[in-house]
Amino acid sequence: MIKIGIVGGTGYTGVELLRILATHPQAQLTAITSRKEDGVPVAQMYPSLRGRVDLAFSSPDKANLNECDVVFFATPHGVAMAQAPELLANGVKVIDLAADFRMQDVAQFEKWYGMEHSCKDLLPEAVYGLPELNRDKIKNARLIGNPGCYPTTMQLGFAPLLKAGVIDAGNLIADCKSGVSGAGRKAEIGILFSETSDSFKAYGVAGHRHTPETVEQLQRLTKDKVELLFTPHLVPMIRGMHSTLYAQLKQEISQEISNEALQAMFEEAYKDEAFVDVMPFGSHPETRSTRASNMLRIALHRPGNGKHVVILVVQDNLVKGASGQAVQCMNIMFGLDESTGLLHVPVNP
Amino acid sequence: MIKIGIVGGTGYTGVELLRILATHPQAQLTAITSRKEDGVPVAQMYPSLRGRVDLAFSSPDKANLNECDVVFFATPHGVAMAQAPELLANGVKVIDLAADFRMQDVAQFEKWYGMEHSCKDLLPEAVYGLPELNRDKIKNARLIGNPGCYPTTMQLGFAPLLKAGVIDAGNLIADCKSGVSGAGRKAEIGILFSETSDSFKAYGVAGHRHTPETVEQLQRLTKDKVELLFTPHLVPMIRGMHSTLYAQLKQEISQEISNEALQAMFEEAYKDEAFVDVMPFGSHPETRSTRASNMLRIALHRPGNGKHVVILVVQDNLVKGASGQAVQCMNIMFGLDESTGLLHVPVNP
Amino acid sequence: MIKIGIVGGTGYTGVELLRILATHPQAQLTAITSRKEDGVPVAQMYPSLRGRVDLAFSSPDKANLNECDVVFFATPHGVAMAQAPELLANGVKVIDLAADFRMQDVAQFEKWYGMEHSCKDLLPEAVYGLPELNRDKIKNARLIGNPGCYPTTMQLGFAPLLKAGVIDAGNLIADCKSGVSGAGRKAEIGILFSETSDSFKAYGVAGHRHTPETVEQLQRLTKDKVELLFTPHLVPMIRGMHSTLYAQLKQEISQEISNEALQAMFEEAYKDEAFVDVMPFGSHPETRSTRASNMLRIALHRPGNGKHVVILVVQDNLVKGASGQAVQCMNIMFGLDESTGLLHVPVNP
Amino acid sequence: MIKIGIVGGTGYTGVELLRILATHPQAQLTAITSRKEDGVPVAQMYPSLRGRVDLAFSSPDKANLNECDVVFFATPHGVAMAQAPELLANGVKVIDLAADFRMQDVAQFEKWYGMEHSCKDLLPEAVYGLPELNRDKIKNARLIGNPGCYPTTMQLGFAPLLKAGVIDAGNLIADCKSGVSGAGRKAEIGILFSETSDSFKAYGVAGHRHTPETVEQLQRLTKDKVELLFTPHLVPMIRGMHSTLYAQLKQEISQEISNEALQAMFEEAYKDEAFVDVMPFGSHPETRSTRASNMLRIALHRPGNGKHVVILVVQDNLVKGASGQAVQCMNIMFGLDESTGLLHVPVNP
Incomplete structure (x- = not known):
């Protein structure tokens, strides 16, 4: 089982990660952080998860993300680059659903996102997480910049x-x-x-x-x-x-x-x-x-x-354009079949 | 594996049955009938099923429903009561998602559905398929009238x-x-x-x-x-x-x-x-x-x-109100864990 | 022409008043207040009004509401009761689309709206603005509590x-x-x-x-x-x-x-x-x-x-449930035909 | 007053014409045809028009369209070209909201609309009804091909x-x-x-x-x-x-x-x-x-x-893309101010 942490689980990509990971056979949801919702059960905020996700949000300080195998950042831009170095140093893989590690061109990042990039030294090893065009690099990556939708x-x-x-x-x-x-x-x-x-x-x-x-x-x-x-x-x-x-x-x-x-x-x-x-x-x-x-x-x-x-x-x-693609990357990084936990049949009508 | 036939797979309860059964670990989709769409791959009509359901619609005459273990009727009222006797005689269980076998009161049926009930003799053994109130009878049923939504x-x-x-x-x-x-x-x-x-x-x-x-x-x-x-x-x-x-x-x-x-x-x-x-x-x-x-x-x-x-x-x-409930009944009838294939996490947002 | 002021024109009842009054043959839009949008043309915030409403929002201090014949309050509860006394004293009629003057029972108001009623002495003359049940009183009213939807x-x-x-x-x-x-x-x-x-x-x-x-x-x-x-x-x-x-x-x-x-x-x-x-x-x-x-x-x-x-x-x-009803009251209060400016044909589809 | 006939008033461009013309100060709705709805009050089919449009649909045979000043065709392609010659011969102007008179290139028309053009001799005098680019010709037109949306x-x-x-x-x-x-x-x-x-x-x-x-x-x-x-x-x-x-x-x-x-x-x-x-x-x-x-x-x-x-x-x-534009053309053709009856303020939200 892969021990999984999610930083910022209150947004749509966060709850979509939870929907997907709740039935992923190799996923063990371990920690979900939210400073604002500390102590609140995830299923209280999202009744769709009642009976399916037992975790409560925990404040980032308390959550022991360092014990996870992988941490997803479903946060605004700028959060992952602040926390990724420590996690990586502790052997935790990082998948950022925001833009911090998507672009190698720092100037472009800073121009478009209006913030300084605080973690430039990790950029060279960051891998762009689009499996269909970049699968080989994802396999061995510790740090993924998950593509925009x-x-x-x-x-x-x-x-x-x-x-x-x-x-x-x-x-x-x-x-x-x-x-x-x-x-x-x-x-x-x-x-x-x-x-x-x-x-x-x-x-x-x-x-x-x-x-x-x-x-x-x-x-x-x-x-x-x-x-x-x-x-x-x-x-x-x-x-x-x-x-x-x-x-x-x-x-x-x-x-x-x-x-x-x-x-x-x-x-x-x-x-x-x-x-x-x-x-x-x-x-x-x-x-x-x-x-x-x-x-x-x-x-x-x-x-x-x-x-x-x-x-x-x-x-x-929210799936191939965000959380599903992130889980697809995780599957590749952990040597699982790439479609593990991702074979939901589209909902129609 | 349970061999499954669906009569009338082109409506919403039909395609919802397909969505659910496509990932049901004990379901073997065997036949889907539609007179009008004979020969058309299901996934051509419903691209959401591309790569997930290989079956083509077949005309009712050609489909060998008698070889199925169970047949779902996702048809207008009146179809199931015409075909159920033969299927039951051949040892095939029947789950009707329409109203033919929901009511024991024939007069009420005929008043509200505007048609004669052509299969009154089967009514006494028809079981109303609401598991939470009727589970014991469903277990041994051959013929289910699946509740309205x-x-x-x-x-x-x-x-x-x-x-x-x-x-x-x-x-x-x-x-x-x-x-x-x-x-x-x-x-x-x-x-x-x-x-x-x-x-x-x-x-x-x-x-x-x-x-x-x-x-x-x-x-x-x-x-x-x-x-x-x-x-x-x-x-x-x-x-x-x-x-x-x-x-x-x-x-x-x-x-x-x-x-x-x-x-x-x-x-x-x-x-x-x-x-x-x-x-x-x-x-x-x-x-x-x-x-x-x-x-x-x-x-x-x-x-x-x-x-x-x-x-x-x-x-x-379409799920607990129709096709999901029907599969829940099937699970009970075939001795499976009742939630087999039905643990989809609700899609939110 | 009736000189009209609107306090709080940025919400939906406010913009709906503008839509209606823009084609009302007796209405002269004179002032629209918004502290936050002071100086901003109304049509910049609501492009639907481009070319139809020339007014800009003005800060409540600057807007000379006392020169109006009638002032509509399209504000949260509590605003109208603070400003109505001065307006009435200046001979300006007041129509409040919020709840300040809807209920005669002060205790109920204070219980449900969680605020003290600061203008109890005006309540006895406040008229509930539902023309079909209260037309006679509306005719002579200076102060209207416009009904909830x-x-x-x-x-x-x-x-x-x-x-x-x-x-x-x-x-x-x-x-x-x-x-x-x-x-x-x-x-x-x-x-x-x-x-x-x-x-x-x-x-x-x-x-x-x-x-x-x-x-x-x-x-x-x-x-x-x-x-x-x-x-x-x-x-x-x-x-x-x-x-x-x-x-x-x-x-x-x-x-x-x-x-x-x-x-x-x-x-x-x-x-x-x-x-x-x-x-x-x-x-x-x-x-x-x-x-x-x-x-x-x-x-x-x-x-x-x-x-x-x-x-x-x-x-x-937003119309009969709010702004249209308020204009209907205005028509009655000013002796106009009750349907003046209100004969929009419903938009269908 | 302009006496107005509408052929095919049951579709969306038809009911939109009715919505607009019901408050047009120069419009006198005279006849609305529908073979299928003969005798049915328009407002029964479209309750949005209750109290605003008193007309009933009449079968094309009975409707005396020849007494109108102008007839709008809110019909499928092919209808206007069959009926326009007689109307024009009787001095009735024609505005077709379908494609019959939009294109001068008959071959293109027949290719894209899959029907023979039965009224080619009227095409040369048909005017493309886009006022902003074609106003002068519209002024004197008897026959308008109203542009597509x-x-x-x-x-x-x-x-x-x-x-x-x-x-x-x-x-x-x-x-x-x-x-x-x-x-x-x-x-x-x-x-x-x-x-x-x-x-x-x-x-x-x-x-x-x-x-x-x-x-x-x-x-x-x-x-x-x-x-x-x-x-x-x-x-x-x-x-x-x-x-x-x-x-x-x-x-x-x-x-x-x-x-x-x-x-x-x-x-x-x-x-x-x-x-x-x-x-x-x-x-x-x-x-x-x-x-x-x-x-x-x-x-x-x-x-x-x-x-x-x-x-x-x-x-x-449905308005500038269809029925409003048609009325704009009518206004021009009859020498009215071009915006007569068309100054509805957009509905927002």
């Missing part, structure tokens, strides 16, 4: 085409849509029911933190300079993310490449993946087809004049 | 008080609210998104089929004459059912009985139940605390002058 | 039967359901989209502030002692309120009174009302049939054994 | 840049999102609440009817060849449309043009328009800021490397 869809959607060199890396457009849970569990007017229901909007169009993270990773896949135009939107639904990706085929390639060849690139890339489903060419995946599961689905289109490939990617932002 | 909440909510004889059986009021999936997967204007979203209404106030079913069962618990006023409402949510039950305490009892004593009746009644959660007195259960799980939660209140007990009951109408 | 539906639903003396006043049950906007525009986790969407719950079952307000008013209609069991619920919709009212017919009356006679009581009671629609007996009104309008609709049912009348009442909680 | 946003969003010649007309991308009411009021499983709520998807990515209509119109604004990649999506909301438009600046222009200059193009283009609101540069318009109103709002962004302009456009798909 949007970046997961953008990378898995663009990767096969970028690697194959068939698209213009300098002109990527990602029009992405997220459910409201992606904004977290915070007392903010902007995410009230009455402010977001029955409406739709873009946000952060001028620039979003997930752009530099995604570009840094995509750049590893090609020698061409990657330029990404990323537009996030807020959808009146709780869970779910839909990314509509526009990739312009290189001119010479556009005239000769078949749809079948494009489809084959994706099927080949993901043929051994448990959590990436390449749907038949021309499909329209719905976010609900991944609801409450670790699946990510991809479908290709090539409309109109054939110059663009449109890649549709859906996932549950 | 509303009746499940009304019975489990009123039962402890009725059995204890502390309330006026002749003045039960049930104000119940259901998610739209309860109306099924039918091409009807009344359940379109644009007709039901951002709105709320009652329906069937003059009379609803679930009243006679519930009264027939509640009457078994008391010698007093049961009279039930049941008002169903439609909530703009997919899954979930919330029943607000009003029970008037008998006058002499009202003055002496304590809240603790009332609470104790419920805790005692359900202390060994895996799927009934009696919450602390005064709780306000949310339907989402049961989402996509087989849990039903109950909380008691005694407002104002103390003459009434208000019982709040929540469940997922 | 739930109480509006409960009073208009029970009133005809209580006045006629046909129901048991001591056993009224009101099972009410409100859209989330009723909880206001506050940064609270409990009303986030991800906490309330796709779910349903009751709240305040042990006791709610709207009970004593409603009982105080209903008691005026009958000599029998009124006892009310009121259960509020939260519906995942923005606007809308649906009250399901259960009235027990007096035993002797139950056996002889016809449905037609009951229906006639309602039709007679509201035959001259512009904003109360008595639908055909047995109708199922939907909240959306009143969306963004000042209409309230009522339908009667008499299910089962005929001992109860079930009254269904729907309204838009 | 998506095309309205795409044209008003791209037009100023295309006219100015600063963008690459051959590489327009429109990622558009619509509320479910855009799919109409039809008994189809795909638009049930339980199929569309809490989910998001693209549809018609391979090709959508609104592409050729939009290209035909955009092509009139520029000599460069217009190529448009249009991707529609379905949002779980009733009303509202959000188009995210990506325009690539011509390379030489990209380096020198300022954001202010781009913004000025839009402000200049729409400075006299009552229903187009150019928001401050960098705004994020929400669809709800136009809910139930005829407003369309536009905001510009220029993220990242500055090579693209991102234009955000929102409207209510």
Whole structure:
């Protein structure tokens, strides 16, 4: 059994970790910290966990995280980098669901997250936790920067085409849509029911933190300079993310490449993946087809004049886009079958 | 392994059976019938099942349901009673999720369902599949009438008080609210998104089929004459059912009985139940605390002058209110641990 | 033109007043106060008002409310009673959308609202602003306590039967359901989209502030002692309120009174009302049939054994349940046609 | 007063016409046809119209549409072209909300709508009813093809840049999102609440009817060849449309043009328009800021490397995207002030 600690278990990625780990056959939930909720049973805050999670929140001082095998940080940015060094020194592995260890480029981190990086020396060994593109490094990692939700869809959607060199890396457009849970569990007017229901909007169009993270990773896949135009939107639904990706085929390639060849690139890339489903060419995946599961689905289109490939990617932002992916990394790090505890069938309807 | 057939797998209770059975360790999905979708892979109709259910729908004629150990009917009323005799004769157990075998009172059935009952001779052995009140009979049953969604909440909510004889059986009021999936997967204007979203209404106030079913069962618990006023409402949510039950305490009892004593009746009644959660007195259960799980939660209140007990009951109408309950019955009928394959943690948020 | 001031225009009842008054032919919006948003154009906070409301918020100190003809308080409880005396002394009429002047029973007010009433001497002249039951007093009022949203539906639903003396006043049950906007525009986790969407719950079952307000008013209609069991619920919709009212017919009356006679009581009671629609007996009104309008609709049912009348009442909680009703009062107070500026056709779908 | 007929008043654009015309000071509703609902009062089908619209549906044969001044067709494609000739011959003006008279290119029409165009001889005089780009022709038109909902946003969003010649007309991308009411009021499983709520998807990515209509119109604004990649999506909301438009600046222009200059193009283009609101540069318009109103709002962004302009456009798909626009055309055709009867303040929240 893997002894597991969770720092910051009161947010949505925290409670989603609990939902997943409560039925994970190798997980032993050992400590969940929350300064504010010290002593409160987790199931009192989240009645959905009544009878399934017996733990109470404990103040960070009291929780003996050093006795865990792995600690997940489901905290705001900046917390993991303060606590990771001591944990690692005590032989505890660390998986951060926030951004502290996602980007190697410190300047970009500090620019976009508005804080100094207090733990730069650990960055070189931090591993970006996207198994489908980085599995080998995850195996031996002590410290994981778990990908952002949007970046997961953008990378898995663009990767096969970028690697194959068939698209213009300098002109990527990602029009992405997220459910409201992606904004977290915070007392903010902007995410009230009455402010977001029955409406739709873009946000952060001028620039979003997930752009530099995604570009840094995509750049590893090609020698061409990657330029990404990323537009996030807020959808009146709780869970779910839909990314509509526009990739312009290189001119010479556009005239000769078949749809079948494009489809084959994706099927080949993901043929051994448990959590990436390449749907038949021309499909329209719905976010609900991944609801409450670790699946990510991809479908290709090539409309109109054939110059663009449109890649549709859906996932549950709280699972494959956050907590499920973190558990997937844990499974890899501890030598378990990668899908252990993650085979929830999507909830539909 | 239990060989399982599903008749009518294209509706919501059908696909929910598939979701549950796909991870049930003793279930072997053997046949799913649909005349209209003959030959179509189930996962093509329900992409949420891609990679998890390999079966294709088959026409009822071709499906060899007689080789199954149990057949679930997730069909409109009237189908199961036509096919059950042959299946039973071949040693196949039958669990009907529709109303054909729920009521012993044929006249009531025919009045409310507008069809003749073609299989009256099987009614005496049909068992009402509410495990918490009828477990012993389910154990040895060949033929189960799986309860309606509303009746499940009304019975489990009123039962402890009725059995204890502390309330006026002749003045039960049930104000119940259901998610739209309860109306099924039918091409009807009344359940379109644009007709039901951002709105709320009652329906069937003059009379609803679930009243006679519930009264027939509640009457078994008391010698007093049961009279039930049941008002169903439609909530703009997919899954979930919330029943607000009003029970008037008998006058002499009202003055002496304590809240603790009332609470104790419920805790005692359900202390060994895996799927009934009696919450602390005064709780306000949310339907989402049961989402996509087989849990039903109950909380008691005694407002104002103390003459009434208000019982709040929540469940997922498609799970404990339908397909989960059916699998719970199957587990009992086949001697499995009752919670086998049913321990999904509710999905929250 | 009526010069109008609004204190606290940043909440939902405030912006709804603005929506209504922006097209009211006799309204001259003169001042809107908000300490926090001083100087900010209203339309910057609410882009829906761009080009339609030119005013900016001003700090309460700067706003010359004393020059207005009427001031609406769309504030939390306690604000109006602090400012009303000075305004009234300056000849300004006051309409409070909060609870300060709704109840004559100070002890009840102080118990339920947890604050001392600082303006008891004005209470005797305060008029309860429910036009259909209190029109004559409103005509000459200087100070209006605008009814709560739930109480509006409960009073208009029970009133005809209580006045006629046909129901048991001591056993009224009101099972009410409100859209989330009723909880206001506050940064609270409990009303986030991800906490309330796709779910349903009751709240305040042990006791709610709207009970004593409603009982105080209903008691005026009958000599029998009124006892009310009121259960509020939260519906995942923005606007809308649906009250399901259960009235027990007096035993002797139950056996002889016809449905037609009951229906006639309602039709007679509201035959001259512009904003109360008595639908055909047995109708199922939907909240959306009143969306963004000042209409309230009522339908009667008499299910089962005929001992109860079930009254269904729907309204838009922000219009007839709050700001529309306040403008209706204003129209009466200033001698205008009562429906001036209030004839919005409900938005459907 | 203008005598008005509506053919096909049972769908969403029909009932929205009724909502608007019921308070239009110059409109006299004269006839509403529906073969299926012959004799049924409109307000029985749409209780939101109780007390506001007295008309009953009448069978097309009985309705004397020839006595109207104008007839709106809120019907499926193909109906208007069958009936328009006779009406026009009788001096009745025609506004078709379907596609029959939107496109001059008959081949494109027949390809995308799958029917022969039975009224080609009227096409030359048919006027495309987008007032902001075509006002002069609308003034004298007898026959209007009212624009599609998506095309309205795409044209008003791209037009100023295309006219100015600063963008690459051959590489327009429109990622558009619509509320479910855009799919109409039809008994189809795909638009049930339980199929569309809490989910998001693209549809018609391979090709959508609104592409050729939009290209035909955009092509009139520029000599460069217009190529448009249009991707529609379905949002779980009733009303509202959000188009995210990506325009690539011509390379030489990209380096020198300022954001202010781009913004000025839009402000200049729409400075006299009552229903187009150019928001401050960098705004994020929400669809709800136009809910139930005829407003369309536009905001510009220029993220990242500055090579693209991102234009955000929102409207209510049933108003500016359909019925409101049709009434706007009617106002122009009959010499009324263009905003007569159309100044509804958007409903928010």
